[in-house]
Amino acid sequence: MRLDALFGYIVERLPELWLRTGEHLMLTGCSTLAAMSIGIPVGILLSRTTWLRGPIMGVIGILQTIPSLAMLVFLLALLNKIGVLPALIALTLYALLPIARNTLTGLEEVSAEVMEAAEGIGMKEYQQLMMVRIPLAAPVIVAGIRTAAVVGVGIATLSAFIGAGGLGQFINRGLALANTKLILLGAVPAALLALVVDFSIGAFEWGLRPERKRDKKGSAQSFMRPLAFMLPVALILIGSVTYFTKPGWIFKSETRFETSHRIIRLATKNFTEQLILGEMMAQLIEAKTDFKVQRRFNLGGTMICHGALVNKEIDLYAEYTGTGLTVILKHPVIADPEKALDYVTKVYHERFNLQWLKPFGFNNSYAITVRAADAEKFRWNTISDLQASAQGLRAGFTAEFAERPDGYPGLRQTYNLQFGEVRDFDPSLMYEAIAKGEVDVICAFATDGRIASYHLKPLKDDRQFFPPYYAAPVIREDILKKYPKIGDVLELLGGIIDDATMQQLNFEVDAKKRQTAEVVTEFLNAKEILYIEN
Amino acid sequence: MIKLTHVSKSFDGGQSYAVKDLSFQVRKGEMLVLLGSSGCGKTTTLKMINRLIEPTQGTVEVDGKDVMGRNPVELRRQIGYVFQGIGLFPHMTVEQNVEIVPRLLGWSSRSKRERMQELLSLVELPPESFAKRFPDELSGGQQQRIGVARALAADPDYLLMDEPFGALDALTREALQQELLTLKKQLKKTIVFVTHDLHEALLLGDRIAILHEGHLEQIGTKKDILNAPATQFVRDLFTTREPGTFTLRDT
Numbered sequence: 001m002r003l004d005a006l007f008g009y010i011v012e013r014l015p016e017l018w019l020r021t022g023e024h025l026m027l028t029g030c031s032t033l034a035a036m037s038i039g040i041p042v043g044i045l046l047s048r049t050t051w052l053r054g055p056i057m058g059v060i061g062i063l064q065t066i067p068s069l070a071m072l073v074f075l076l077a078l079l080n081k082i083g084v085l086p087a088l089i090a091l092t093l094y095a096l097l098p099i100a101r102n103t104l105t106g107l108e109e110v111s112a113e114v115m116e117a118a119e120g121i122g123m124k125e126y127q128q129l130m131m132v133r134i135p136l137a138a139p140v141i142v143a144g145i146r147t148a149a150v151v152g153v154g155i156a157t158l159s160a161f162i163g164a165g166g167l168g169q170f171i172n173r174g175l176a177l178a179n180t181k182l183i184l185l186g187a188v189p190a191a192l193l194a195l196v197v198d199f200s201i202g203a204f205e206w207g208l209r210p211e212r213k214r215d216k217k218g219s220a221q222s223f224m225r226p227l228a229f230m231l232p233v234a235l236i237l238i239g240s241v242t243y244f245t246k247p248g249w250i251f252k253s254e255t256r257f258e259t260s261h262r263i264i265r266l267a268t269k270n271f272t273e274q275l276i277l278g279e280m281m282a283q284l285i286e287a288k289t290d291f292k293v294q295r296r297f298n299l300g301g302t303m304i305c306h307g308a309l310v311n312k313e314i315d316l317y318a319e320y321t322g323t324g325l326t327v328i329l330k331h332p333v334i335a336d337p338e339k340a341l342d343y344v345t346k347v348y349h350e351r352f353n354l355q356w357l358k359p360f361g362f363n364n365s366y367a368i369t370v371r372a373a374d375a376e377k378f379r380w381n382t383i384s385d386l387q388a389s390a391q392g393l394r395a396g397f398t399a400e401f402a403e404r405p406d407g408y409p410g411l412r413q414t415y416n417l418q419f420g421e422v423r424d425f426d427p428s429l430m431y432e433a434i435a436k437g438e439v440d441v442i443c444a445f446a447t448d449g450r451i452a453s454y455h456l457k458p459l460k461d462d463r464q465f466f467p468p469y470y471a472a473p474v475i476r477e478d479i480l481k482k483y484p485k486i487g488d489v490l491e492l493l494g495g496i497i498d499d500a501t502m503q504q505l506n507f508e509v510d511a512k513k514r515q516t517a518e519v520v521t522e523f524l525n526a527k528e529i530l531y532i533e534n
Numbered sequence: 535m536i537k538l539t540h541v542s543k544s545f546d547g548g549q550s551y552a553v554k555d556l557s558f559q560v561r562k563g564e565m566l567v568l569l570g571s572s573g574c575g576k577t578t579t580l581k582m583i584n585r586l587i588e589p590t591q592g593t594v595e596v597d598g599k600d601v602m603g604r605n606p607v608e609l610r611r612q613i614g615y616v617f618q619g620i621g622l623f624p625h626m627t628v629e630q631n632v633e634i635v636p637r638l639l640g641w642s643s644r645s646k647r648e649r650m651q652e653l654l655s656l657v658e659l660p661p662e663s664f665a666k667r668f669p670d671e672l673s674g675g676q677q678q679r680i681g682v683a684r685a686l687a688a689d690p691d692y693l694l695m696d697e698p699f700g701a702l703d704a705l706t707r708e709a710l711q712q713e714l715l716t717l718k719k720q721l722k723k724t725i726v727f728v729t730h731d732l733h734e735a736l737l738l739g740d741r742i743a744i745l746h747e748g749h750l751e752q753i754g755t756k757k758d759i760l761n762a763p764a765t766q767f768v769r770d771l772f773t774t775r776e777p778g779t780f781t782l783r784d785t
């Protein structure tokens with residue numbers, strides 16, 4: 001990309017970058033402050049009660065070893081909440097260890113001689129602590145806070161997975177859209193922020209140190225001291241100002257919410273197709289009702305979206321029948337698409353008070369896929385058509401597909417297929433391999449944009465081996481009852497997107513790197529849905 | 535007056551004693567030197583006087599009152615203590631170190647200031663150039679003087695000095711010893727001075743108490759001890775060295 005284009009790209013996103021940086025600072029700042037207000041007293045307590053030290057430091061240490069994502073998901077389940085709160089709690093728990101440990105070490109390291117003098121000249125216990133022990137331990141304590149804050153900036157990027165915002169939002173979106181520029185837009189500022197935080201707390205510590213006689217009065221150093229002292233405070237101030245003054249113009253695609261408007265909270269998982277479907281539902285609702293849509297896009301996955309829906313943190317998202325059946329309901333595969341939809345509709349209603357609306361039409365299941373040219377040449381239309389020539393074909397599968405019972409092993413039995421050679425691939429390399437002729441058959445996702453861009457052809461699953469993955473909006477029944485119009489509007493999307501159309505939409509965003517909103521608007525306009533009177 | 539009566543201290547529940555059956559008095563206005571070799575219990579004895587260590591048996595009285603019946607914080611604020619390791623507060627300036635006890639006692643900032651300047655002059659460290667320095671910006675000898683100034687700050691009646699001139703070269707040490715003698719005349723304090731240096735003991739002590747392995751060998755003036763050593767240990771103390779070097783100055 002040319003430099004001015006890159007510049008334009010950044011300038012265009014500057015307002016949001018500003019907002020996300022503010023959120024990021026708030027997340028890190030608040031959690032570090034919280035960890036200080038717990039960690040320092042705990043450190044002091046432990047320095048005085050030796051027997052508590054083992055157990056408490058043990059627990060804090062174990063918290064630290066929990067992988068960040070696991071911690072977020074766990075807190076999500078525990079609190080029944082998505083957003084800022086679980087993120088703050090997770091960040092606070094991580095910051096606890098360096099702060100408590102350094103407080104303890106710092107207090108312990110104060111020389112016994114000095115403490116004996118403090119006692120011997122007649123200081124009371126709390127005076128010994130406040131006038132001697134803590135001031136002498138301060139540099140070590142601040143070093144702990146510094147570690148905690150810098151690590152916190154890094155971990156805070158994960159908060160976007162559970163809808164807490166921050167710079168991670170760019171990274172998340174970038175990962176979902178396979179867009180490196182977006183990833184960098186989050187990652188580079190996050191790294192810079194870590195440096196700034198590190199520097200400012202370092203400066204704070206320097207400002208804390210007593211002024212030596214040899215630092216002459218009136219010199220630059222003496223002048224800098226109060227400034228250095230103020231740096232972290234300034235940083236927190238900037239963070240809060242940015243956070244609390246979210247001006248309307250910051251939101252381009254994200255709408256500002258006025259209380260006079262009714263709001264629908266719409267979530268998506270974190271991959272392209274989900275973002276397209278989410279944006280499509282959002283645009284339609286906004287065009288045909290007076291609701292505003294709060295877009296809580298890019299949540300970490302199925303369990304997070306479903307959890308948020310059940311806990312009324314969001315109002316709807318698009319789910320796949322196969323996923324609802326096997327992942328949420330833990331039910332064995334039902335091959336018939338109609339029956340699968342009936343089953344999830346019934347059980348979701350009984351168990352969660354959630355309603356499945358009319359599916360969009362496409363089926364994003366596994367698809368045995370060949371080059372379109374070969375298909376034409378050998379007249380392959382269904383998977384059964386491969387039987388005769390299978391021995392002479394080379395297959396490239398993802399490692400997961402090669403092993404799962406509903407993958408190759410099952411496929412082999414159902415269709416009595418035995419490929420001459422099977423190789424494992426990373427999903428993205430798999431498409432490259434078939435395009436370059438290194439393999440002849442792959443297991444694609446039926447709606448993947450690359451099927452179109454690489455001129456591939458998915459074969460019909462004529463024996464209905466693969467479980468159906470029809471996507472449909474899943475919405476809370478109370479919302480539907482209160483605002484039936486929302487349901488009516490969403491029904492307009494029922495059955496209008498077939499596999500090829502979804503492939504094309506994914507292709508526009510994934511491969512052509514176009515804006516999701518633009519692609520969706522174009523599609524809705526072409527279908528003239530926006531103008532249907534209802 | 536400080537009075538120890540049959541004082542013993544064991545750190546290991548009675549298996550061994552750091553101080554064993556120690557009895558002596560420090561009279562008002564006198565400087566008593568506790569003399570003995572390393573590990574004989576000098577510091578332990580001193581710390582029992584201001585309750586930094588509590589005796590296992592026996593009683594320690596200050597001004598006729600058992601220290602165990604007194605509030606240790608108040609007791610310590612009335613007794614100046616010069617620590618063996620000096621123990622200046624490294625995060626405080628010389629000024630703050632000297633003012634610490636008056637500050638704990640809640641003096642006005644003006645009287646704290648005056649007192650600090652007076653004391654720095656007394657230990658011959660002019661406040662203009664020393665008040666704002668930190669302990670690590672001082673030489674060893676200067677630090678020891680600040681230690682003395684800090685102990686004197688609240689004008690206590692008693693002064694406990696634990697080898698205050700320990701780690702110094704001979705020249706500086708002699709200068710400080712002379713200073714202390716002058717100070718003593720000016721201040722009229724009751725002082726317990728700990729040393730393992732025979733020469734220092736003879737020079738400074740109005741009376742000398744000789745400790746050996748936790749118990750008292752002999753207590754008395756220089757004359758008593760030199761002329762009539764009470765035990766073989768005391769006799770050996772002087773005969774193993776050139777007697778002349780110790781007696782020249784005083785007899």
Ligand SMILES: Nc1ncnc2c1ncn2[C@@H]1O[C@H](COP(=O)(O)OP(=O)(O)OP(=O)(O)O)[C@@H](O)[C@H]1O
Pocket residue numbers: 545552570571572573574575576577578579618730
């Ligand atoms: N807190 C303590 N715990 C256990 N033993 C101690 C403690 N303090 C002192 N001792 C022991 O008591 C004995 C006397 O110690 P003390 O510090 O009184 O000696 P000292 O005469 O001051 O020696 P020095 O001239 O080396 O300072 C030593 O054997 C020492 O090991």
Ligand SMILES: [Mg+2]
Pocket residue numbers: 576577578618696
């Ligand atoms: Mg000692």
